[in-house]
Amino acid sequence: MKKFALAGNPNSGKTTLFNLLTGSTAHVGNWPGVTVDKREGVYKKLSEPVAIIDLPGIYSLSPYTPEEVISRNYILDEKPDCVINIVDATNLERNLYLTTQLMEIDVPVIVALNMIDEVEKAGDSIDAAKLESKIGLPVVKISALKNQGIEELMRRGLEASKHPRKGTTVLEGGKLTHLIGDCKIALEGAGVDNALFHAIKLAEMDELEVKMHPKSAGMVEEFKKTFSDDVFGSDFEAIVADSRYKYIAHNYSSALTKKHKSGKDKMSVSDKIDRVLTHKVWGIPIFLVILFAVFHLTFSENLLWIGAALPEGWVSLPGTAFEGVFGDGGINSPGVIIFNLLDLATSSLSGALGDAMSAAGVADWATGLVVDGIFGGLFAVLSFLPQILLLFLFFSILEDSGYMARVAFILDRIFRKFGLSGRAFMPMIMGFGCSVPAMVNTRTLADENERVATIRVIPFFSCGAKLPILTAIAGGIAQISGLGNADLITYGMYLLGIVVAIVSVLIMRNTTMKGETPPFIMELPSYRTPQFRSLMMLLWDKTKHFIKKAFTIILASTIVIWFISHFSFNWKYLPDENMNDSILAGIGQFIRPLFTPMGFGSQLNDWGWVFVVAAITGLIAKENVIATFGTLAACITSGFVADEALEGVDSVANMISATGIGVPALIAFIAFNMLTIPCFAAVATAKAEMPSKKKFNNTLIFWVVTSYMAASMIYLIGEWWWTAFIWAVLWAAAIVLIVLYNKGKLQNLRLPKLSFKKRS
Ligand code: GDP
Ligand code: MG
Numbered sequence: 001m002k003k004f005a006l007a008g009n010p011n012s013g014k015t016t017l018f019n020l021l022t023g024s025t026a027h028v029g030n031w032p033g034v035t036v037d038k039r040e041g042v043y044k045k046l047s048e049p050v051a052i053i054d055l056p057g058i059y060s061l062s063p064y065t066p067e068e069v070i071s072r073n074y075i076l077d078e079k080p081d082c083v084i085n086i087v088d089a090t091n092l093e094r095n096l097y098l099t100t101q102l103m104e105i106d107v108p109v110i111v112a113l114n115m116i117d118e119v120e121k122a123g124d125s126i127d128a129a130k131l132e133s134k135i136g137l138p139v140v141k142i143s144a145l146k147n148q149g150i151e152e153l154m155r156r157g158l159e160a161s162k163h164p165r166k167g168t169t170v171l172e173g174g175k176l177t178h179l180i181g182d183c184k185i186a187l188e189g190a191g192v193d194n195a196l197f198h199a200i201k202l203a204e205m206d207e208l209e210v211k212m213h214p215k216s217a218g219m220v221e222e223f224k225k226t227f228s229d230d231v232f233g234s235d236f237e238a239i240v241a242d243s244r245y246k247y248i249a250h251n252y253s254s255a256l257t258k259k260h261k262s263g264k265d266k267m268s269v270s271d272k273i274d275r276v277l278t279h280k281v282w283g284i285p286i287f288l289v290i291l292f293a294v295f296h297l298t299f300s301e302n303l304l305w306i307g308a309a310l311p312e313g314w315v316s317l318p319g320t321a322f323e324g325v326f327g328d329g330g331i332n333s334p335g336v337i338i339f340n341l342l343d344l345a346t347s348s349l350s351g352a353l354g355d356a357m358s359a360a361g362v363a364d365w366a367t368g369l370v371v372d373g374i375f376g377g378l379f380a381v382l383s384f385l386p387q388i389l390l391l392f393l394f395f396s397i398l399e400d401s402g403y404m405a406r407v408a409f410i411l412d413r414i415f416r417k418f419g420l421s422g423r424a425f426m427p428m429i430m431g432f433g434c435s436v437p438a439m440v441n442t443r444t445l446a447d448e449n450e451r452v453a454t455i456r457v458i459p460f461f462s463c464g465a466k467l468p469i470l471t472a473i474a475g476g477i478a479q480i481s482g483l484g485n486a487d488l489i490t491y492g493m494y495l496l497g498i499v500v501a502i503v504s505v506l507i508m509r510n511t512t513m514k515g516e517t518p519p520f521i522m523e524l525p526s527y528r529t530p531q532f533r534s535l536m537m538l539l540w541d542k543t544k545h546f547i548k549k550a551f552t553i554i555l556a557s558t559i560v561i562w563f564i565s566h567f568s569f570n571w572k573y574l575p576d577e578n579m580n581d582s583i584l585a586g587i588g589q590f591i592r593p594l595f596t597p598m599g600f601g602s603q604l605n606d607w608g609w610v611f612v613v614a615a616i617t618g619l620i621a622k623e624n625v626i627a628t629f630g631t632l633a634a635c636i637t638s639g640f641v642a643d644e645a646l647e648g649v650d651s652v653a654n655m656i657s658a659t660g661i662g663v664p665a666l667i668a669f670i671a672f673n674m675l676t677i678p679c680f681a682a683v684a685t686a687k688a689e690m691p692s693k694k695k696f697n698n699t700l701i702f703w704v705v706t707s708y709m710a711a712s713m714i715y716l717i718g719e720w721w722w723t724a725f726i727w728a729v730l731w732a733a734a735i736v737l738i739v740l741y742n743k744g745k746l747q748n749l750r751l752p753k754l755s756f757k758k759r760s
């Protein structure tokens with residue numbers, strides 16, 4: 001099968017085109033650096049099927065970052081039959097810079113002028129035929145978003161792939177040409193492929209290249225001495241780059257006709273918006289407000305803050321089937337309304353099933369397993385799906401509109417002080433979705449220690465699977481103690497994760513993970529209206545993933561949990577009331593003391609072990625925490641509330657009254673689950689992405705220690721406020737030690753080395 005590679009600048013629409021061509025649903029993001037690995041699919045609408053490869057975005061073929069290396073090596077080593085160079089036509093000059101390098105490789109290249117819809121909307125026009133004759137490569141105008149020009153592009157691409165092509169260059173005239181010519185002949189003599197391309201990279205003194213061809217590099221070195229350009233001296237990289245840009249400006253730009261000749265004195269709308277959103281002082285508060293609005297719309301039960309002013313019963317609809325769905329006191333947010341509607345459906349379903357099973361004379365334990373174990377557990381988690389989706393919808397809108405890229409830009413200013421570049425922010429934000437792709441995305445970070453530090457804190461950006469823990473417990477707290485709104489608590493916990501991440505990075509970058517913070521260069525993408533179709537595709541993907549997980553890992557876990565909570569060590573069935581004699585309870589009782597400093601250990605009553613075992617099941621998948629609550633709460637219920645499968649919030653409320661746990665301990669419980677060792681999949685990914693086994697082991701320790709410390713601090717301060725002073729002193733001492741150490745004041749201080757002697 002023929003192979004076509006998509007190469008282009010970040011954010012030029014490669015993935016959008018890839019999805020369109022191959023019918024896949026790869027993640028499209030309105031910011032650079034979303035695709036870090038190459039991805040393959042098949043285009044079937046030509047006379048023969050063609051494999052399409054989506055490469056990470058690159059600005060040039062002189063790599064600075066790992067993903068640039070991936071793209072360059074792919075084109076040079078795998079020799080695709082055609083390279084589709086996707087060019088953001090709204091940014092023609094800058095994008096063509098890469099084109100002038102791609103054309104130097106001996107491979108057929110076709111230029112796709114993407115986003116032509118935006119160019120035309122702005123009233124500009126591009127003469128593709130003229131550009132084509134100047135560049136000497138086929139040029140096709142397309143819109144990947146609006147599906148325009150795609151067939152022509154592929155047809156001409158196929159045509160181009162049939163004729164082998166020799167590299168050409170725009171670097172002509174002058175002394176430099178001699179050097180390139182000489183290098184090329186030398187390389188050809190040595191049997192090197194793509195001699196022209198390599199010769200030019202040598203002339204640019206490209207690091208990779210100098211290592212590969214040391215002999216020819218010597219020649220360039222000699223030549224350098226005879227060379228003195230008046231502007232750049234003998235900085236060949238700059239000379240070459242300058243010639244490329246000059247060539248583009250002289251020869252290609254005439255193909256573009258702008259509606260407004262001088263755009264300089266007029267500020268674009270986008271610039272005006274940016275002046276506010278990326279403001280030095282207001283940028284961050286605006287971000288925090290936007291983030292709160294998102295949580296408020298998803299979790300609030302008092303949407304307009306006018307609950308108290310409403311006439312009795314107006315929104316709660318007492319006596320109807322929809323009692324409390326749209327509000328109870330206050331008006332519910334869209335997220336809570338969908339949640340309630342789903343809740344209505346699932347609880348009547350499991351109620352009816354339970355009744356039917358008992359009526360049919362099914363054994364007690366079987367009814368228990370199905371209604372409490374499976375339904376209780378699964379529904380506890382599934383009931384949060386609507387809110388998870390809604391939250392993701394909001395996040396995706398923020399991302400696709402181009403706002404998140406601005407946030408990265410604002411945060412770079414602060415992050416830099418902590419030893420992280422704004423680039424690290426992208427994988428972190430991805431962590432709000434799922435840690436696994438986020439950890440993979442850290443490959444865009446050039447400094448290894450920065451990368452390790454980032455991978456370690458990614459789980460602190462609470463992922464979709466952790467959301468049910470936050471929501472259910474926040475809801476439970478609100479319901480039992482009447483304290484705070486669920487939206488505020490959830491929002492607060494997200495912020496807590498971010499703060500812990502920043503503090504951890506700060507400490508790591510000043511102690512064990514020192515390193516340079518590379519400059520962060522990111523162009524801000526233009527603001528765009530998010531595409532309905534791509535948003536829906538994303539949500540559909542999430543839903544599929546979630547349902548699949550629910551009916552595999554989570555289902556299996558709830559069944560296991562139900563069994564070991566209803567059988568004793570000598571394998572006798574125990575009814576709900578005797579659950580405290582079960583295997584699970586035994587295990588929980590045994591390890592409980594470890595959790596005492598965090599408030600959910602030995603101080604709770606007989607049922608207290610449920611918190612410990614729930615946290616442990618979370619190590620497999622974080623949804624399990626609430627699934628376990630669901631399963632167990634339905635059984636504890638017998639003595640407390642209704643006897644039916646309980647949704648997440650009710651099951652937590654039930655746990656609270658059954659165990660006597662207090663609010664500080666509940667918050668500590670959320671914090672512990674959020675910050676501790678993430679799920680199995682994330683741990684495996686961290687292991688694969690870490691540079692060494694030792695760093696991975698330290699990462700596990702880091703997660704355990706951080707979560708334990710943060711959760712204990714929350715519990716202790718929440719329970720006895722004056723302990724805050726003790727913590728403050730401890731922290732101050734730690735900071736002073738780190739600062740002194742880094743200033744070299746403590747160099748004489750030798751820590752006693754522990755040594756273990758082998759017993760003979
Ligand atoms: P990549 O980084 O090159 O893979 O770029 P993406 O495919 O992720 O797209 C970046 C942004 O450009 C997204 O917001 C897309 O919706 C948008 N986009 C892609 N193609 C077009 C197009 O033809 N027209 C317009 N108006 N927007 C596009
Ligand atoms: Mg992409």
